[in-house]
Amino acid sequence: MTEHENTALRWIPLLPLIAAALSGAWLVFGRRALPRVAVIALACGAPIASFAIAVVQVFKLALETALPPDAPYYSDNLYTWISAGDFHAELAFLLDPLSAVMVLVVTGVGSLIHIYSVGYMDDDHREDRGFQRFFAYLNLFTFSMLMLILGDNLLVMFVGWEGVGVCSYLLIGFWYLDDANAAAGQKAFVVNRIGDFGFLLGIFLLFWSFAQAGLPTVEFREMSANVGLLAERTVALPGWLSFLPGFPTWGLLTLACLCLFVGACGKSAQIPLYVWLPDAMAGPTPVSALIHAATMVTAGVYMVCRMSFAYSLAPGAQATVAWTGALTAFFAATIGLAQTDIKKVLAYSTVSQLGYMFLAAGVAAYSAAIFHVMTHAFFKALLFLGAGSVILGMHHQQDITKMGGLRRRMPVTWATFLVGVIAIAGVPPFSGFFSKDEILLAANQAHAIPGHQALWAIGMATAFLTAFYMFRLYFLVWSGESRADHHTQASIHESGKWVLVPLCVLALFSVIGGFFGLPDAYGDLFGVQRSNSLHHFLQPVVHSAEHEISHATEFRLAALTTCVGLAGIALATVMYFWRRDLAAKLAAAIRPLYALVRDKYRIDELYDAAIVRPLRALSSSLLSRGVDQGLIDGLAVNGTAKLVRASADGALKYLQSGFAQSYLVAMLLGGVLLVAWLVRGS
Amino acid sequence: MGDVLPFHFQVVAALIFAIGALGVMLRRNMIVMFMSIELMLNAANLSLVAFSREIGNDQGQILAFIVMVVAAVEVAVGLAIIISLVRNRDTVNIEDTSQMKW
């Protein structure tokens, strides 16, 4: 197996870890903060170095002929972490096509965002340690994400999974002195944990099943090769679950995949665990860009694709994934229509686009899902960073109703933002078009999933809405007359180079990124064979479903998608560029509905009333007062003390009477009893 | 030894032991209590020697000898203690020495 070994892999996650540890340790033990230059060097140097190493290794992977074509991977085993009987779990990394794509996206986009953050957080001069703390957390996050992606078994992935959750909490609540930020961080963490519970159940179930079949392992390659052992196994459902479809038995893999999907819902903000993502906008904008757009939230998609070998054998789980994704996409898009905070619009847009990715994964178009992860990382990070630039320029104003006419004042940001908006709307030949179209095509052709035509229709409707609300955002922010007050207007300025350079790089990739996955049909037009390089690169690992479809049908569907997108743009232009009064009139006409949508359907309030409050009440009245104070404190701790005291003070002390003769009587009595006992029976 | 059986000696020893025990429990004069303790020791010695004769070897007698030595030492030290006590409290009544109590 030596041609698969590659000890350079470990440095990809290790470098950010070292950077984080160094700056973190200096914060804890050092008296003053490090000089800015050192912080910047550590903070940006580590992810860039990781990116460089990753690029080299991925190229080796792609071009290396020594690797067998059906098993193209590199692995790097650090040490055996757990060894219990037959079960071994190593701390090992796996670089195969799937993790290669993700690694490049994470380190590449991540590096750009680190660079951007230098410019963005620069005005955080309140406490210089804040600057250092931010980059320590950011590097820690990058390390965790890379562990997640590069892990070669479920346990290492879970370590990274939890790590990104923790870093998300730390970074959302970065300006922790404001209670609302801390609460947002806590909400993110708690909702994530709910998902993690499902994830753990899935891991346990898979491990237990494989162990019963004689192969105790959680390593991806081993599980993938041996998944046939579990293909026919079923679990019997208890009687009270008779309302579930497929009762009385479920496939074992279906159950496991559903449990894992719960985890993905939590991490990637799908229904019903999406509620933390909009609140997470309380964190600094680079955090929103990195974690809640480009990387952490895609961990769920990555996990499903990584476990594609199991999902392909669990049609029930696949249908659940696809439908959840589609419904989330539509649902979040509707909420995005009525939001007035620039970051909230982008947050709901992220939830919606993540829905697309799960829709793709559900219809077994795994490479399409990863393709969308990649393009989404480009344009969503671009949009968020651009929004951050706007926020900086408007002196921390985030309400789009108070913006407008910024085009002339912030030209570079405007141009890159426009590129991002066009990309997300799915206008060819920008990257968003190709990835979204591939997903919709797969949904249209996924005859195995019940109601797949409906899925396709929902996807199309969402594409319309996406184009509409994104251009609404664009027009409200950039065109027309400025609606800000005079003081702010006077000081609107373009951001510095640290901010603009990453924006330009991301804009470039938003334009050309689509060509990594140019569908074969288009490539044929230009005489290029197998132009969908991404799909063919990933196929040995994820085994996406392949569709037999004529080029004509493909082009027809693509044209339909484009028209839908353009229609959305057109409507937004009408309502927010030509006849601005239309929007207000429409909102007034459907006021109750509009209010409901703007208040995000009051889902948060529903959760609060139905779950949070009862739980809190139960906790404080029953558990805190009853069990903890009453039972444990009162009975066990204080009660024991009182018992000892009572028995000693009330009874035992009288034994020590001071009278020698009483003692003698006792001794005699004891002696007699002892002797009697010893001679009994003889 | 005629019709004196071994167990007769044990009975005598038990009686003397019981009398000594009663004396320790019921008398309040420290000296008399101490003498009762000596009675108990003697009773034990008698029992030992009688058993030794009944078995036929001399181990019991050796032990009785050692017990006697220990008893001698004990009496010496014990009486010294009693002397100190009586000198300090001017009473030979054991119930006047019950200060070590709760």
Added chain:
Amino acid sequence: MRTALFWIFSVMAVGSALGVVGSLRSPINSALSLVLSMLALAGLYVLLEAQFVGLIQVMVYAGAIVVLFLFVIMLLNLRGSGAGSAESRPIGKAAGAVVAVGAVLWLVRRLAASRAPWPEVDPTYGTTRAIGEALYTDYVLSVQVAGVLLLAGIIAAVVLAKKKID
């Protein structure tokens, strides 16, 4: 003959034991009763062919220990009986008495069941020579320890009993 001697010595021993405990006059009476008891026991030892032990009983117990008792009684100038302050905890004492008597009765009843006879022993049984040989060969360690114990006892007695030196 031996039976008679046994009965005489036994009665003497038990009777003088009662005298030790039950003498309500001066402690001197108790001490003298104790001497009598010791002598009776010495007689019983001789009946049991334990000549050496009987000898030692007279020399050590009757001749030294009880003498020590008498010295202390006279040193402390004790008069009268132990009747002084009101008797306390009578219930405990009564219970103890009951237990002691009951234990003896029970023991007697148990012992009465065995009717083992006397084994034969050779004439050197219990002689000073025989005991001495055993002491200085098999049990020499005990003898040495007993000696050390005696030394310790002497020193302790001297230290405890002396008056303070100002």
